[in-house]
Amino acid sequence: MIDGLIVRAYIADKNAFIDGWIRKSKGKYFFEPSSKKLQPEVYASPGFIDMHTHFFDGFGLFGTNADEIGYKTGTCMLAESGTVGEYTIDGFRKYIAPTIRTNFTLFLCISPIGVIYHHEYNAMEYLSVEKTVKCVRENHDLISGIKVRIGSEVIRHEGIEPLKIAAEAARELSLPKQVHIGGNPPYITEIEPYMYRGDIITHCFNARGGDMWESDGTPAPATQAMLRRGVIFDVGHGGGSFSFDVAEKAIKNGSLPKMTIGSDLHKQSRKKYCIDLPTLLTKMYGIGLPLEDILYGITKLPAKILRLNGWCDMDRELKNITFFKVIDQSDTYIDCENSSRIFHKAIKPIGVILKGKYIAV
Numbered sequence: 001m002i003d004g005l006i007v008r009a010y011i012a013d014k015n016a017f018i019d020g021w022i023r024k025s026k027g028k029y030f031f032e033p034s035s036k037k038l039q040p041e042v043y044a045s046p047g048f049i050d051m052h053t054h055f056f057d058g059f060g061l062f063g064t065n066a067d068e069i070g071y072k073t074g075t076c077m078l079a080e081s082g083t084v085g086e087y088t089i090d091g092f093r094k095y096i097a098p099t100i101r102t103n104f105t106l107f108l109c110i111s112p113i114g115v116i117y118h119h120e121y122n123a124m125e126y127l128s129v130e131k132t133v134k135c136v137r138e139n140h141d142l143i144s145g146i147k148v149r150i151g152s153e154v155i156r157h158e159g160i161e162p163l164k165i166a167a168e169a170a171r172e173l174s175l176p177k178q179v180h181i182g183g184n185p186p187y188i189t190e191i192e193p194y195m196y197r198g199d200i201i202t203h204c205f206n207a208r209g210g211d212m213w214e215s216d217g218t219p220a221p222a223t224q225a226m227l228r229r230g231v232i233f234d235v236g237h238g239g240g241s242f243s244f245d246v247a248e249k250a251i252k253n254g255s256l257p258k259m260t261i262g263s264d265l266h267k268q269s270r271k272k273y274c275i276d277l278p279t280l281l282t283k284m285y286g287i288g289l290p291l292e293d294i295l296y297g298i299t300k301l302p303a304k305i306l307r308l309n310g311w312c313d314m315d316r317e318l319k320n321i322t323f324f325k326v327i328d329q330s331d332t333y334i335d336c337e338n339s340s341r342i343f344h345k346a347i348k349p350i351g352v353i354l355k356g357k358y359i360a361v
């Protein structure tokens, strides 16, 4: 039981910690701050939000089980990154949505078939601004944004046309779009003009393209333009999109704003490279990102993008909370380039309050 548990609570508005206790009253959980330092072993954070996942379970190359990458590993909210499209959302709603216990939302793929394999834009004639807008309006309870993948591993003859269509649909809906970047072409200089304030660039530390950052980790001019405009960067580790070298240099350079730490967990990246969100958080901690900034990237910032009002409030009933420890544990971690690092601390979730109920994990 967690009634009376001493915790160090993350207060997202202050990007700082306050010690106190978890109290249970009439079946509800609350946080009671203490004016004294208590030396807690357990942290209590607003429920972790993973901004980049694929949980259209059983569908295509990527779809995996939501709860296994969700509450069972300490994540209270998942954003689905485009596995679901206009032609498949009815199936998702009917067969998958009712099976999911973790909170979730979707970024709808701009290709109506969704991301089923690597080249979802083979038949460009099926992409349509009007149909996308109509689909989102009819499914607004499930959808928070639009997803488009732009990178040489996806794009062949289509160029940046899918991005233009996604940008127009997202603008008409006043929703953010999540844009996958990777190998060149397309280049970041072509993508940048279509990135608006509040949009998300995912895979920001990939080593496929290499045109986001200069060799010393300084943001390239197009990257700087996006940062000035208020474009949000997401890690999106996945199975091929995270390089320690790129991330370390960009973080050391110090010109990065706070970013979301989406995992890009899917059927493949769960087996190797990414594994789960806590493993990614451990890597980010290991390469020097402060714990407060890690938590900001999986609570406050994604909650703002997803318009989850009150998600980070610790001064009312606790509905979605992640409890975790930072333990002493030495392990070797690899990135998607098979380069390795040894870290001596690990972030380990021990339980969640999910929709008001405590579950040990």
Ligand SMILES: [Zn+2]
Pocket (backbone or CB within 6 Å): 052, 053, 054, 081, 238, 264
């Ligand atoms: Zn992805």
